[in-house]
Amino acid sequence: MTGEKKFLALDPRTKFLIWLFTNVVVFSNAPRIFFTLTMTLYALLFILAGKAGSMVKLLAGYAVVLLAQRFLLPLLPSAIATIFATVTYAVLIFPCVMGGMYIISTTSVSQLISAFRRMRVPENFTITMAVTLRYLPALREDVRHILDAMSLRQIKGLEQRLECIYIPILMGTAQTAEELSESAAARGIEYPGRKTSWHTVGFHVQDGIVAFLFLAVCVASFLCKGVLG
Template identity: 40%
Template sequence: MERRIFDPRAGLWLLVAANIIAFRPHTLWLELALVGLLLLLMAAHGKYSMAVKWAVGYCALLRFQQYILPASPKIIATSFTVFTTYARRMFPCLMTGSLMLKCTPLRYFIVGLRQLRVPQRLIVAVSVTLRYFPAIREEMGYIRDAMKLRDVRGLARLEGTVIPLMVSATETAEELSAAAVTRGIEDPAPKTSAVFLRLSPVDLAGMAAGLVLLALSFVVQ
């Protein structure tokens, strides 16, 4: 089955719109509409299990805020109200970021940034950073397997994880930087790419719906 690519330009636009809506006064139905839009985009890109997980998480958070907190003791309600409110507002931003991570390969993301005329220095920083964290996660898996193989436990396990990870983090950063330079990523000449980006009807519809919701956030409060 062909992998469905989420266009990075649509993702960045929805991410900006979601952040603006999140930090503006808005009604609950507008937030529900934005969450519903992102769930539809996840389903349209074949990420059904992801859509179900995010939907369950949002519904649980909403139920906790509207039903459980009001019935809780005052000290608990006061302590968790602000946290749950901001967590719920940030939910669409996290959903958009998750969809981009799962459906936008790094090479497509870089091509999208170039088409948006993003400065090359920023593209270099973003590309190296996005390659860095998966490499560190893979290295942590190797270290964890080594600890299990040697049956290391307690504080020795913590020491045996942190120190190799710190050394590996430095080496990984140097290797990624050297690899990027070797590939000519700092060359100021115009870049070419083997992949071609084109906004699909689904991405265009998502961008249009995001624009409508953003406009409504300034009109309906």
């Protein structure tokens, strides 16, 4: 997080905008060449954000699925091949997946909150989202403890097992939420006026350039429909 300034940082709002453009390209059934174009742009953005590693992993996954689809699936009987249909669907909408992953891997929660505050999103929504994102990692830890505790007891039957996972999770969540809301209230979360953010966001030249590039691809994909592909 500390080295962020060295890399190209986009305003979260720009990230959402280009992701929307990407969706238009994908779901308007544009010629394939525009898919490749969007993916190239995203690959560049990943590298500029210093996230080349995640991009390589993502593209490697894509390549594996693509190869399997090309060479492996035709060899399988069609009944078995259908089992893998969703994988092929992921290939079809891959530019969107890349866009979503770009937002997730390059945006911190505080930047997101800051962007939401700038867009005047209702504070209740912003708070809920922030708590959700903060609570996800804690939840994983809790589940691990509960599974440990369960395996020390002989618990049988699906409904019984479900209940045993649910009770501590939900009780724990209720407790944590109670304590968290006290700690937030004691730090003035109920202040009715406008709030600010330490991590500021704002539009810069790079936001304009990137947004323009994606818009250009999007418009071109419409113009070229029927000519290419």
